[in-house]
Amino acid sequence: MASGDVFVLPVYQRYINGVPVSTNRRILRLREKYVILLVLISFGSVCFGAFFFLPDLRDRMNVMEIKRQLDQAGGDIFMPRADEDVVKRLHFKAGELEDSHKLRDKAKLQEKIEWDKAQDEVLRKIRTRLNISKEHHDQVRQVIADDKQKVVRLKEQQEEQKKEEERQKALKFVKDHDAVDVEKKDGAVNLDKQTKQRRETVKQMMKHSWDSYVKYAWGQNELKPISRHGHSATVFGHTSFGATIVDALDTLYIMGMMDEYKKGRDWVATSLSFEGSSDISVFEVNIRFVGGLLSAYALTGDQILKNKALDIGNKLLPAFNTPTGIPFALVNLRSGTGRNFGWASGGSSILSEFGTLHLEFAYLSQVTGNPVFLEKVQKIRAHLQKLDKADNLYPNYLNPRTGIWGQRHSSVGALGDSFYEYLLKAWIQSGKTDTEARKMYDESLKGIEGKMLQTSAGGLKYFADIRNGRPDGKMGHLACFTGGLLALGAEGSTNKDHYMGLAADIAHTCHESYDRTATKLGPESFRFSGGIEAKAIRQNEKYYILRPEVVETYFYMWRFTKDQKYREWGWQAVEALEKWCKTESGYSGIRDVYQLNPTKDDVQQSFFLAETLKYLYLLFSDDSVLPFDKWVFNTEAHPLPIKGTHISMP
Numbered sequence: 176m177a178s179g180d181v182f183v184l185p186v187y188q189r190y191i192n193g194v195p196v197s198t199n200r201r202i203l204r205l206r207e208k209y210v211i212l213l214v215l216i217s218f219g220s221v222c223f224g225a226f227f228f229l230p231d232l233r234d235r236m237n238v239m240e241i242k243r244q245l246d247q248a249g250g251d252i253f254m255p256r257a258d259e260d261v262v263k264r265l266h267f268k269a270g271e272l273e274d275s276h277k278l279r280d281k282a283k284l285q286e287k288i289e290w291d292k293a294q295d296e297v298l299r300k301i302r303t304r305l306n307i308s309k310e311h312h313d314q315v316r317q318v319i320a321d322d323k324q325k326v327v328r329l330k331e332q333q334e335e336q337k338k339e340e341e342r343q344k345a346l347k348f349v350k351d352h353d354a355v356d357v358e359k360k361d362g363a364v365n366l367d368k369q370t371k372q373r374r375e376t377v378k379q380m381m382k383h384s385w386d387s388y389v390k391y392a393w394g395q396n397e398l399k400p401i402s403r404h405g406h407s408a409t410v411f412g413h414t415s416f417g418a419t420i421v422d423a424l425d426t427l428y429i430m431g432m433m434d435e436y437k438k439g440r441d442w443v444a445t446s447l448s449f450e451g452s453s454d455i456s457v458f459e460v461n462i463r464f465v466g467g468l469l470s471a472y473a474l475t476g477d478q479i480l481k482n483k484a485l486d487i488g489n490k491l492l493p494a495f496n497t498p499t500g501i502p503f504a505l506v507n508l509r510s511g512t513g514r515n516f517g518w519a520s521g522g523s524s525i526l527s528e529f530g531t532l533h534l535e536f537a538y539l540s541q542v543t544g545n546p547v548f549l550e551k552v553q554k555i556r557a558h559l560q561k562l563d564k565a566d567n568l569y570p571n572y573l574n575p576r577t578g579i580w581g582q583r584h585s586s587v588g589a590l591g592d593s594f595y596e597y598l599l600k601a602w603i604q605s606g607k608t609d610t611e612a613r614k615m616y617d618e619s620l621k622g623i624e625g626k627m628l629q630t631s632a633g634g635l636k637y638f639a640d641i642r643n644g645r646p647d648g649k650m651g652h653l654a655c656f657t658g659g660l661l662a663l664g665a666e667g668s669t670n671k672d673h674y675m676g677l678a679a680d681i682a683h684t685c686h687e688s689y690d691r692t693a694t695k696l697g698p699e700s701f702r703f704s705g706g707i708e709a710k711a712i713r714q715n716e717k718y719y720i721l722r723p724e725v726v727e728t729y730f731y732m733w734r735f736t737k738d739q740k741y742r743e744w745g746w747q748a749v750e751a752l753e754k755w756c757k758t759e760s761g762y763s764g765i766r767d768v769y770q771l772n773p774t775k776d777d778v779q780q781s782f783f784l785a786e787t788l789k790y791l792y793l794l795f796s797d798d799s800v801l802p803f804d805k806w807v808f809n810t811e812a813h814p815l816p817i818k819g820t821h822i823s824m825p
Contacts, residue, residue, distance in 0.1 A: 412453025567622030
């Protein structure tokens, strides 16, 4: 294309019947005019209809009326009626054409005015008849509110009355079955003035511990009395289960602290729940929670406590899913899987843990009628019966998968202690019919006395741990419970006097471990070597965490001997606790018993309320409080009834 050419869009010529027609049309076709006219007519009709509907809408016509008028208006617009219909709908007045819609609006308005007047008249007559002024109306409203409050108070009173009736029923039941001597006011009637005062001091210690926990750590597992907030040890996992509440319930009840007991019981009923994803210690949960709830149930007959114990017991059952029936140490609440501590001799279970289930599980089966719990602990015993025991000693570790003992380490202290305790107490709990348990206890006692019992250069007798066949020359605070155990088991043994004498020797040694410190409180463990007698050497042995084992032995020895020195030794412990462990907000352990003004560890252990204070209270009480022929204590000091001497409430 040449440079002179111009780019022009093609022009298309229109033809009609072969005649060219111009493309620049300026006139609308007839069809287009009709369309525009129809649009204008429709728009005008809509405006005309809306104009007449507006008054009815302002009067808030109901839906049916609006629908009726829309139907009527639509008909008039799109399908006009005959002229005679139009004449009927239009009225002439003073030369003006007035719409019938407006006439109806005026009529309705007049009716509404008359209706409002009628209502006002009725209300006026009512106010006149009742003589109700605004002030009087407010008074009536206040009277109604007061009546509602009276109803609420009445319901609360009825609930309180019902609970009190239940409590009195439980107290009567306890009295009828000699659980706690209610007539003697918990055994105070036979006490001298000094003993009563000491007993009251222990009760006030309990109140101080409990009130501080309630104020600063309610619902938490334990209290940090100096920091004034909750504390949770690893034995409870990562969840708050109110361990102190459950552990303290029976102590509160035994001491007659009913208001405090009720508060704890109500929390258990409404808030105690073992849910979550925590790994919990089967041993600790059993002795503190299952044992604590069953003990409170046995004392009161409260079904809620039994049901809670059953629920928790069921949560522990997956731990027994092993080839041998020996349970794992830990169970996960969510998954139901069990496992052992990695440090426990190649993943073994611990003797004192799987061997300290019998009392609670046997009683739980008894009161619920569910045999599964008793079957679990009987299977443990059956497996132990098949194993070889060198020198009648039970090693502290047992593999739950292979059923083979772990490392050769035996102890009546940590890792082994309560296994031996439960052999004897299972026999007592059964009404002395479980002769297998008694036989196992007697045989193990031969090994303990033959291998573990040592005499120091100063003449102190103690139980040492055995490691690879050799004693290690020290005794733990936990092992001091054996004084009480020997005294309890002397009855029914072949040589009662011998074992009572040995019990007294152990009690004396453990008292010396207290008396040889600056605080008069005993260390976690103490040694006998190189001129050292009943004293801790290493710093990690010098702490005291409110443990109960020494005063536990004092209690048993008092019951069996009535030697006043045991009450005096117990009182020395009370004075030391008050001086060195008491804080403004509870009681704390101390880090070094050999220092005056020792540093506190800032933990009020739940077992301080469950065991230490309970044993001290019972030490200064009459024997009618929880007599040994009707009750046996679990390893957390929770009393459980002896079979055949106590009837659980239905």
